[in-house]
Amino acid sequence: MDMQVAVESVLRQGAVAAAEQLIGWHFYKAEQDGTLTGGVITETEAYTQSDAASHSYNGKTQRNSVMFGPAGVLYVYFTYGMHWCANIVTGAEGEGEAVLIRSLQPTHGIPAMRRRRGNRPDNQLCNGPAKLCQALVITGADSAQVINGSTFLLQPADREYRVLRKPRIGISRNTEKLWRFVVA
């Protein structure tokens, strides 16, 4: 199967299925100077419109409008007065679903990511949703960007991964759902 067809068929699904299947996939940003930064997706979370923890729960607003658009675009939001976090919109247009990218195993552009992350060790460059946005320089300016367009790349895993389901982090509602996925 053509790679882009495989990508689209995964993202067309609901956020929960997509979040599980995106584990092990490669996520990169192509920067202005041609540098690729990013790595292997090792942790995700699913958010749906019927989910009280989701930004889309109360319908479309200015902030979350990208979530209600077509699958395969980036939804970036600002939180806690200082952090950016990146999602991939999934499902059918209008459903208000997305997958939060929570962690990457760095593979590309490590020196650049190190500089942006205060020369922390490599296992602390992208091990959190706001940390990876800092390492890859993802901000609100990137929201609504089409994935596998000019800037962001998403490629299927090159091997199978065992995936664990866990409770989501940092939410106060709908906490019992096992909608966080991590590599075993």
Next chain:
DNA sequence: CTATAGATAATCT
């Protein structure tokens, strides 16, 4: 190793 306080401002009620 776990626990917790403080930073800091957009977003929504």
Next chain:
DNA sequence: GATTATCTATAGG
């Protein structure tokens, strides 16, 4: 006015 899909430093075991 309250909450927040977080991170870091620091304190304690």
